[in-house]
Amino acid sequence: MTIHNLYMFDRHGVLMYYGEWNRKRQSGMTIEEEAKLMYGMLYSIKNFVNKMSPVDVREGFQCYRTSKYALNYFETPSGVKFVMNTDLHSQGVRELLQQINSQIYIEYCVKNPAYKSGETIQCELFKTKLDELVKQSPIFKS
Amino acid sequence: MARPGARVADSKKINSELFTLTYGALVSQLLKDYENAEDVNRQLDRMGYNIGVRIIEDFLARTSTARCTDMRDTAEKIQSAFKMYLGVNPTVTSWSPASDEFSLLFDQNPMTEFVELPDSCLSLKYCNLFCGIIRGACEMVQLEVTSWFVQDSLKGDPTTELRVKFVKKLEDAMPAGED
Numbered sequence: 409m410t411i412h413n414l415y416m417f418d419r420h421g422v423l424m425y426y427g428e429w430n431r432k433r434q435s436g437m438t439i440e441e442e443a444k445l446m447y448g449m450l451y452s453i454k455n456f457v458n459k460m461s462p463v464d465v466r467e468g469f470q471c472y473r474t475s476k477y478a479l480n481y482f483e484t485p486s487g488v489k490f491v492m493n494t495d496l497h498s499q500g501v502r503e504l505l506q507q508i509n510s511q512i513y514i515e516y517c518v519k520n521p522a523y524k525s526g527e528t529i530q531c532e533l534f535k536t537k538l539d540e541l542v543k544q545s546p547i548f549k550s
Numbered sequence: 551m552a553r554p555g556a557r558v559a560d561s562k563k564i565n566s567e568l569f570t571l572t573y574g575a576l577v578s579q580l581l582k583d584y585e586n587a588e589d590v591n592r593q594l595d596r597m598g599y600n601i602g603v604r605i606i607e608d609f610l611a612r613t614s615t616a617r618c619t620d621m622r623d624t625a626e627k628i629q630s631a632f633k634m635y636l637g638v639n640p641t642v643t644s645w646s647p648a649s650d651e652f653s654l655l656f657d658q659n660p661m662t663e664f665v666e667l668p669d670s671c672l673s674l675k676y677c678n679l680f681c682g683i684i685r686g687a688c689e690m691v692q693l694e695v696t697s698w699f700v701q702d703s704l705k706g707d708p709t710t711e712l713r714v715k716f717v718k719k720l721e722d723a724m725p726a727g728e729d
Contacts, residue, residue, distance in 0.1 A: 485610050486610055
């Protein structure tokens with residue numbers, strides 16, 4: 409099991425943070441372009457999923473899988489979006505994303521008066537703690 | 551600054567008197583600086599708004615709550631947030647016929663425990679911070695609301711009543727360059 413990378417978007421679609429762990433192949437785009445495409449795709453897929461759903465959806469889109477990797481998606485009701493690419497065997501990625509939200513993003517960004525929403529996250533403590541959490545996770549280790 | 555040790559979201563306790571007095575000191579300093587109760591109300595509302603847009607993230611993560619389906623749902627959550635952050639349990643009443651407007655009644659309010667308003671600032675809304683917090687927090691979950699004080703026990707009313715009114719639902723942000 410392994411974790412490839414993580415994107416965090418704010419409610420306006422601005423890329424707040426990008427982290428990379430085991431990504432062997434790059435897309436050949438700048439990270440800004442990549443994030444823009446990623447957000448656009450998520451926006452469309454989310455709307456499509458909700459539109460097509462035969463019953464009323466609450467959570468909606470959660471993940472997609474390809475033959476090589478899975479994209480996991482978690483969005484808070486306030487519109488903060490977490491996207492994590494992992495390999496196909498990873499379990500409990502959603503829980504990990506929730507942990508990143510409650511233990512890292514909220515603690516070190518939301519409660520940090522120096523951080524203004526809508527900005528790229530510059531806080532060193534956030535980066536260190538995120539890296540720690542990801543590397544401690546069983547999804548990363550095995 | 552975020553505290554390095556605070557990793558798990560636990561409900562830390564602080565002395566409520568210290569909190570009450572700190573808030574009192576803040577309001578009275580604002581009164582000195584602005585010399586006008588209306589301006590102080592506005593400032594308190596602004597400060598509350600800034601608190602609200604952040605505190606909502608904490609609230610959502612701690613309660614892992616889903617999106618509200620109607621205003622009654624929202625009212626219940628606002629009520630539980632007051633309990634969680636302030637230790638008071640306001641009553642939700644006085645629904646408008648269209649269910650888009652309600653009141654929160656506060657029997658007790660730790661914020662006003664040692665407070666007596668002098669005659670010179672009768673237009674001061676001492677707890678206007680609350681209105682801002684509710685507005686800010688709701689805005690982050692795509693709800694535009696307005697809130698204001700109807701009654702204030704500091705001004706001799708029998709209770710403190712905070713009114714919340716639904717204005718409109720805000721739409722999800724569109725990605726740049728897409729219509």
